[in-house]
Amino acid sequence: MHELMDTKLIDSSDMSERGKARARSRSRGRPRWPEAPGPGVPQTQEASRQTRLPAETEMLGRGRQRTAPSAATAEGLLEISAGFQRVTIGERGGRRRDLHDEGVCTRQSMGHVKDSKSGVSGSPIELRANYFRILSRPQWILFQYHVDFNPPMESRRLRSALLFQHSEILGSARIFDGAILFLPQRLHNTETTLFSETRQGEKVRITVTLTNELPPSSPVCLQFYNIIFRRVLRILNMQQIGRHYYNPNDPLDIPQHRLTIWPGFCTAILQYESGIMLSMDVSHKVLRSETVLGFMIALRQQHGDRRFVEACTKELVGLIVLTKYNNKTYRIDEIAWDHTPNNTFKKGGTEISFKNYYKTQYGLDITEGNQVLLVSHAKRQGPVGAPPPGPALLVPEFCYLTGLTDQMRSDFSIMKDLSYHTRLTPEQRESRLNRFISNVNRNPEVQSELSTWGLNFDNKPLTIQGRVLPTENILQGPRTYCAWTADWSREMRGVPLNSSPPLQCWMLFFTRRNGDVAHSLLQTLFRVCQPMGMRLQRPAMIEYEDRQESLLRALQQNVAPGTQMVVVILPTNRKDKYDCVKKYLCVECATPSQCVVARTISRPQALMTIATKIALQLNCKIGGELWRVEIPLDLLMVVGIDCYHDIAAGKRSIGALVASLNKDMTQWYSKCVLQSRGQEIMDGLKGALQGALEAWMMRNNKPPTRIVVYRDGVGDGMLQSVVNYEVKQIMDCIRSARFEYMCVVMLTSSITLPPPTRPKLAVVVVKKRISSRFFARIDGKLANPPPGTVIDSDVTRPEWYDFFIVSQAVRMGSVTPTHYNVVYDSSGLKPDHMQRLTYKLCHMYYNWQGIIRVPAPCQYAHKLAFLLSAVYPQ
Template identity: 40%
Template sequence: MAFRGGGRGARLLELLNSQRDERPAEEPEPPPAALPTRPVGRGGRGMLILQSLDANRAQPQPPSVEALSGQSGLRQPYENLLESRLAKLAVGPGGDACTSASHEKVKETRLKNGDSCSDDGDNARVESRHGTCGRLVRATCNYINLNINPGMGVFEYEVRFEPRIDFLKFRRALLFQHEDKIGRAKTFDGVVLYLPHKLPDTILASKHPTDGSDVNVKIIFKRYSKMKDTIHLYNVLFKRIMSALEMTRIGRHFYLSKCCSQIPAHKLEVWPGYVTAVDEYEGGVKLCIDNSHRVLRTMTILDTMNRIVQDNPGNYKQKVTNEVMGHTVLTRYNNKTYRIDEIDWNMTPRSKFSGKDNEQVSFLDYYNHQYGIKIRDEKQPLLVSRVKRLQGEQEVETAICLIPELSFMTGLTDEQRADFRLMKSVAVYTRIAPEQRHRSLLNFVKSVNETPKAKALLADWGLSLSPETMELNARELDVEDIIVGGGSLRNTKADFGMDICKREVIHAIHLENWVLLHVQNQTDTANEFVRLSKRFGPTMGIQVHEPRRIGLQNDRIDTYVSALKKEGSDAQVVVIIFPTSRDDRYGAVKKVACCDLGVPTQVINSKTLRNESKVRSVVQKILLQITCKLGGSLWTVKIPLNNVMICGTDVYHDPIKKGRSVGAFISSLNKECTRWYCQTNFMDAGQELVNQFVVCMANALKKFYEINGQFPVKIIIYRDGIGDGQLKVSQQLEIPQFQACFDRVSSGYKPQLTVLIVQKRINTRIFSIEKNELTNPKPGTIVDNAVTRRNWEDFFLVSQSVREGTVTPTHYIILHDSSEMKIDHIQRLTYKLCFMYYNWPGGIRVPAPCQYAHKLAYLTGQHTRSPHSNKLSNKLFFL
C-alpha cells in the first residue's frame, strides 16, 4: 500500500457533517498531502457556555496551522451515487413525502389512545407502554424542546453540473456563486440541496473557480418534507451552531479550548465540551445535550517513545508498539484525531511522498513550507493510521502518515486509570453534580439564544430553543428485598455491602481441597490471608480448611504456569498471590487454568492484602468470589416467574490487536437466577450481530432441560452491545433465527420470547427535583414517556446508587415480545436482575446476565483467547 502524507479529496462519508454555508475561500489548491482545516477558535461568545463549570483557564494556545491529512488526488464521482441517492426522494401527491401505510396506522393509533407500539411488521402490537407501578416523582432531564414554526418545511433539490464536476469543493463554489438566489440558509452535500423555501426549476450560469470556464448549474425540485421528517438536517445545523459559538471540533464532538483545565502534576489537560443530538421522541422533536470532556496528554508521542527507549534500550520497538498502537492521537495543528494502526520504523520525516503534480516532497519541507512548522527530530519513525474512505461506490483504505513530534495521545492508559491520585485529579473536572450540570446546559441554551449568528442559523429554518429543560413524570419503584441465608436484607441506597458479610450465603461451598501459590518472599502475606479466611469465612457460612501451600522461587510466568499445571489439576480452586500486577502473567495463568485444566482460580494482588485498614473487607469479598467460582450462591431476590430462562449476551472487540471478536451467552438454570450456564463463541473482527448465538441458545435449552426436566415456557434475553443503527437488523435477523431454533431443539416447541436491547453508552441524564433542588434520582427510578422513542417500546431505568457526579440511566428497548407481559412486569424484573450480580453487593447499571456476559467476553477476548473448559460452564469462574 502506498503511503501518503494526507490528501485533499472530499469524503462522501462526511458530506452532511462538514457542510458550511460560507463560500469557499479563493486560495491555491494545496498539494495532495494537505487538507485545509479551520483554525482553532479563540475566546469569544463560546466562553459563556461553561460559566457554571469551575474550570481553570488554559494558557493561550499557539496559532493553529493546516493539517497533513486525507488522501491525494481523489475526484469524487457523484453521479455514480446519484441514482441511489435520488431513489430516496420519492414524491407523493402534492409534493409531500410518501409514508408507509403501516407507519401511518401506528402513528394514528398512538395519537388517538396516547399509546405507542413497535414497528415490528406482523408482530407489531399496540398497547399502552407506560407503566403505573411505583411512586410518582418530579424530574427533569437534559432534553430541550426544539420549537418549529408552523408551516416550515424542507425543500429538496437535485443539483446537476454541465459539464460534469466531480470535486466537492468546486461543486459548492459553483453553486454558492448564486447565494442571492438560493438564500443564506442551505445545506448542500454535493448531490442534494436542502432549502427552507421553494425555488422554481432553474439553470444558473457559473464560472469555474480555476479556469473561469462556463458551467451550467441545474436545480431540479424533488420533494417537500416536513421539518420533523428531516432530522439529519438538525444535527448538521447544530454542528454549525457549535462553530458559531467558537468551539473546537475534535473527532465528532466540540470543545472549548479556551476553557481547558491543566493538570501539570500528571501532564494532562481536560477540555470541556458538549455532545448534541436532535431526534423525534414521543413528546416531539427535542435536542439532547450533555457535557463532554476530553482528556489530553501534554506529552507528545515522541516524548513517550524517548522515555521507553531510555527504560528498555534492548527491546524498545516492541514496547513502543504496545504503548502506542491501537490508541487515538490528536494532532493539535488541525485538532483531528487518528487511530494508530502501525509504526513504520523505515520512514522518517526525511522520507518523501508524491505531492502536487507528482512532485516528490519530504515531510520536513512540506511542513516547513506549507505551515511554518520545523520538525526538530529528523530521525523519528512515522505513525501510520489507516482510514477507510468512500471512493465512488467502493470503500478504499488509505494510509496516513503522522509525525510523532506533532501527535498527542488522548485518553488514559490502564496504568494511569489505576493511579488513584491521578483519577481523583481528573474527576474534579469530569464528575459534575446534577445542579452544576443542569446549570451548564442552560448556559449553552442561553449562549445559542444570545449569539446573533447561532440564533440566526436556527431562525432561518424556522426553529428556536426553549429556555428550560423539560420536566418528566418519573416513577420510583419499591426497594428490593435481598434474600440471604436465614432472612432478608433491605437497603434504600441499593448497597448492602456492609450487611452481606454478616450473614450466611444461601448456598455455601466449603474450601476443603484448595491450593495457594505465592513467591517465597510473600509467605507472611499468604499466612495472614489464610488466617483471616479461617476467621471470617464461618460468619458467612463458608468453612475454610488449610490449603496446600506452594512457595515459588521467583515470579516468572513459566514458574507460575509450571506450578499450576503440577498442583492445580485436582484442586477445588487455586488461589494465586501476585507480587505485582502484570497483564501478561495474569493472561498466561488464566489460559492454563480456564482452558487447559478447567480449574477455577482466584488471583490476588499482594498490595491489597497489605492494607491493614481494608484487609478484612478484602478477604471477605475474596471468599464470596471464590464461593461463586465454585458454583455456590450468595443471595437472591424474589422473582415471581415460573419456568422461565433469562439470558444475557455481549460481544468483546479487541480495540488494539483487532483479533477475533468474542461473543458471550449466559443463561439461567433455576427460578432464583442463582445458577448460570456460560458459553462463548468466536467471530470475525468487528462483527456484532452474532449468528452463533443461535447455537448457544440451543445448548442453553438442552442444559435447562437437563437440570429441570422440562423446557422453559418463557425466554427473556437481554442483548447488550447493539446501537440504534442495528436495531432493525437485529430484529429482522437474530429473532427469526432464535424462533427457528426452538423447533429444532424439540418439535413443536414454541416458547414465549422477549428480547430487550440494553444500551449503556447514552447521553440521557435524569435529574430528580426535591425541594426545588436537583439531585440524582434514587435507584428504581423509571422514565417511560416524553423522551422515549416513537416507534419502539422502551424505558430508562436508574438501578445504581451514585455518590459523586451525575448518574447515567440505562436505556432498554423491547425489540420483541410474544409473552404479552405487562410493561410494569418487564420493568420490575429488569430492576430485580440488577441486584443479582455477585461481584457487587448492590444494584448495578445492567441486569446481572448482561454483566456476566460482559465479564466472560472480556476475559476470553483479552486474556485467554480460547474457549473455556466445559468443566467450568456451569460456574461463574470469570468473576
C-alpha cells in the first residue's frame, strides 16, 4: 500500500492534478444516456476503397460484448443510427435510467430490516429536503404505444410535429417522448397506421403499435410522470442538455472569461418511503462562447500546420461538446481527418451530403466546407439482434465547447467567479427551488397540462427527521480528542503518531533551479517531524536536469533495493514527468515515492503546513499509522472496491480492491485488476478477495468473522449487475475450497482456535453523485446539517435497505450527502451499527486530517486505481 496516499498535497500541487481535472471534466460532462446520434459517415467512392480495420471487442459493465469501431475509417463508420428503433420501455437505453434501478428489490431478502431499517443512536434534528410531494396522480389505466417512422426522422421535435398532425385520432391528452406514446384511452386497432407530410413535401408513414396497458400502480407509471414533468419544463421554455434542463433565457454571463452559465434543474419522480415525490436540485451548465472550429483555427495558428494534427488530437479527444441545434452533448472520441461536410451518407436509402442534411433538417448553413468532422461513438445498446448503433459525425462549426480546460481550472480568478454563481448556500438553493415550484403551480399552461393528467405537486419542500451521530474520538498516540469540526489538523500538531518507523535511507531529487527550495523543505521537515515522533535521517541530495530523460536516468542510477523513500521536487506540474516517476518506482523498482511541485513549497508562510502534510505522507508510505478511531467489532474485515476509467486516453479500466488487515483499520492489503475499457463491473473480484483473505489469516492466524464490502462507483442501472455478479463472486470466494483449506490449516496449527466458520457478509453500494440535499435550521437560518447527520426514512427507497450520511463539513455552498445501499447483508449488524461503522470509517483516510465523504477503503481503492492508470501503458 505504498502508493495509496499521494496526498491532498498532490491534489493541489503535483502532477496528478491535470489528470484529475480531465477525469472530472469527463465525468461531469459525459452524457449518461446518449440519444440516437446524428448523421453518420459518408460513403464516397474514395472512402469505400479504404482498408477496413478490425473492430475492437469491448466489455460492457454487465459482461456483454459489443463491437465498436476503433478508427474513423469509412468502412468502420458505416453503421449509422437513424432514429429510434422498435424497442420496449425496458430496452430503451435513452430513458431507462429514469427508473433508477426500479425493480431491484434487495430489502425483502434481509429479515432483520423488513419491519424497520432505521437506527436509534444520536440526537434528533429537523431537516428540510429538496423533495416535493405529489398530492394527486392519475387513477386510470394508461395505454403505452410504440411509434415507428418510415423513413426515420432524427429530430424528436419533427417526430412530435408529424405525429400530432393526427390530434383527432390521438386526442388532446397525450405524452410522446420520441418513440413511446402514452394515451389515457385505447385506440380502435392494436396497430394504427398514419400518414404525414413534412414541410419539404416528404411523405412519412407512422405506425402506432399498442405494447402495454399500465394500471396506476405500475412502476412504469413513474417514467410516465417523469415524461410529463419534462413536458412541463419545456412549457417553461427550458432546454434539455444531456440529462437535465436549463434555462437559456436567463444566462449568467462572465464576459471577462468568455463563459456563460445556464441555470437549470435536475429532476426525478420516484417512489420513496413516504410516497411518490419529486426530487429536484439546482444544476448549472458552463458553456464557452467559442465553437470547436474556432478552437481548431486557433490551434493551427499557434502550432502551425506541421504540429496541428497532433495538437488538435491531444486537445479535443475526450472533450464534451454541445450541439445547439438539438441541445445534445457528445464526447469527441476521434477526428475524421478524411471527411468534410461535402461527403455524403445514406439516409432513408438515399445519398445526402452533410451540408444538405443540416440545411433541410435544421435550417443551418455550413460556411466552411473544408473543415474535418468529429467522431462520437454511440454508447447505448441497439435493439436485441440488431447491429450496434454506429458513431455520430459532428460538424465542428456547430459544436460548442463545454466545461473547463486544465488551464481554466488552475486560474484562481475564473474559479472564483464561477463559484460565486454556482456554489449556492442552503438558503439560496431552497429559495431557487421554491421559486421554481411556485412557477410550476402558478403557470396556467403548466396547470392545464398537469390537470389533464390529474397531477398536482406540493408547493413546499419536505420536512423530515434525521439524527446526528455522536462525535467520534480520535486516538493519536497518548492523546484523545474529538472531531467537533470534522477537521483535526490543528489538534494533531506536535502530538506523537500512533506508529512511525524510522526513515533512514531515503533520497531527495531536485533541479538546480530549485536547490534552495529543496534545502528549505528539508530543514522544515526536520522541525515538524521531531514533535510527531518521526525519526528522520538526512537524505541523499541528488540534482537532476530539467528534462524527463535526465530525471529517469537519475532514478535508475541512484535508487537501490534498500531505499525506503524517494522524494522528487518537480519544477512544473507536467503530468508526463509525474507519470515517469510513478511508473519507474511502482513497476520497475518498487519504492515508495512522494512528488511535490516546487511552486507549492516556495511560499515561506505556508511551508510549515505543507511540510507537515508531506511528513505525514512519508510516514504512511513506509508503514506508519497516524491515528485511529474506536471500532468495537472484533475480527472485522472491511473491503473497499472502485474502478477508474481513463477512456479519453484509450487506456484499459482499472479495478482496485483494498482490504483491512487489523482491528484498527490502519493496515491494508491492495490488489488491482485490469479490465476492458469502460468496464465497471469487476471480473477478477473473486481472485482479489481471495488474496485479501489469505493476507488477513497470515496476519491474524484466524479468519475474519465478518466482512463488510463498500462498493463505490456504481451508477444508476448497474445495481442489478452488482447484486447478481459481484456479490456472487464474493460469496463463491468465501465458500471456496481454498478458503476452507486455509481455515483448517489455521485450526490445526493452534488448539485455541474455535472450529472454522464462514465469515458473515455485508455488501454496501456507495453513491456520491446524487441530487439529494438536506438543510437544517440553525440559529434561525437555513444551514448545512452538522457532520454525522443520518437520514434513513421518508426519502429512502422502500425496496432497499439504504440511508444517507452527511459526513463532511463544507465552507462554501451546500453539502452533498452520500447514499449507502446495503444490497446484501448476513452480518447480523443492526441498522444503527451499520450506520455508525460507516461513519467511523469516514475518519480513517490518512490523506486528509478530517472526515471525508466516503469510507476510507473506498477512497484508498480510488487512489490506487488512479495511480495504476498513470503507470500502466495503453
